[in-house]
Amino acid sequence: MPIDRRIICLLALGALTLGSCSAESPDQPGHGSLLRYLPDSDTSTDSRLGGGEIEDNVSLGDTSVDSGPAGGEIEDSISPYNTQLPALARLDPALLAAxxxxxxxxxxxxVAMHVTSGWRSAAFQQRLWDEAVVKYRSVVExxxxxxxxxxxxxxxxxxxxxxxxxxxxWLIQHGSDYGLCQTYANEMWHFELAxxxxxDCPPQLSNPSEEGEGA
Structure with a gap:
């Protein structure tokens, strides 16, 4: 018995609809987190990330507790003396004194000096890392x-x-008088008690990836 062509079309349309519904958008947050991957010196050849590229099925983690003053986030900038905020209150005391x-x-x-970032919670830092990997589409970058x-x-x-x-x-020029050093050549704003x-300040690294700890 010949099959009605309308039935065939309906079946085909149904299959396409099911397929599109089952595919998760790469931009939709899921339960896993790309942030949990820690880059090492061999990241550029890591097969898990396709040589540093993000796989389409990698999702971002829960970012519900990674913002605001309690996490060390600074909306714009603050006075270096605003120590009631965790971003400064939780800095190493020697660094804060310097x-x-x-x-x-x-x-x-x-010269008016302001702080744009200081101490950060692990959750806030995790969000920043997650966003950077998505922005650059590469763990290495x-x-x-x-x-x-x-x-x-x-x-x-x-x-x-x-x-x-x-x-x-000013701080690049005079910071060593206080023990403060610009440690990364690509981040003129980042200083450590080095x-x-x-x-004398140690030689600058090109970027944070050249050492075991970074920005």
Whole structure:
């Protein structure tokens, strides 16, 4: 008995509809997290990520507790003395003291120094890493700018980001007087307590991926 062509068309349409519904959009958050992958020195050839490229089925994790002052997030910038906020209150005490000394002397020179990022919660850092990997579509490229929480010096309270640009320029020139050093050539805003006051800063790395701990 010949099959009605209308039935064939309906069956084909149904199959296409089911197929499109079962495919998960690569932009839709899921239960896994790309952030849990920690890049190492051989990331560029890691077959799990296709040589550093994101697989289409990798999803972002839950980002519900990764923002706001409690997580160390700073909306724009804050005074170096605004220590009631966790972003500064949870910095390493020696780093915070050096920052205060530098900011006071910079002010005497007419340079207003602000903090754009300090201590970050692991959840906040995780979000930043996740967003960077998605932005660059490459774990290797993302690691040149940000690291997962267990590698970040912001999470351990040992790094601070400074602005605006004239304050960065001032601190690059005078920071070693306080033990503060720009540690990455591609991040003029990122400073760490990397020497003793009046000492020599270590040679800059091109970017955070060149060391075991990063931005």
């Amino acid at each position: 920052l205060h000394s530098a900011a006071a002397d910079a002010q005497k020179s007419g 993302a690691a040149r700018w940000v690291h997962p929480p267990n590698l970040s010096k912001h999470v351990s309270g040992r790094a601070v980001d400074i602005g605006p640009t004239n304050a960065d320029d 020497t003793h006051p009046g000492g």
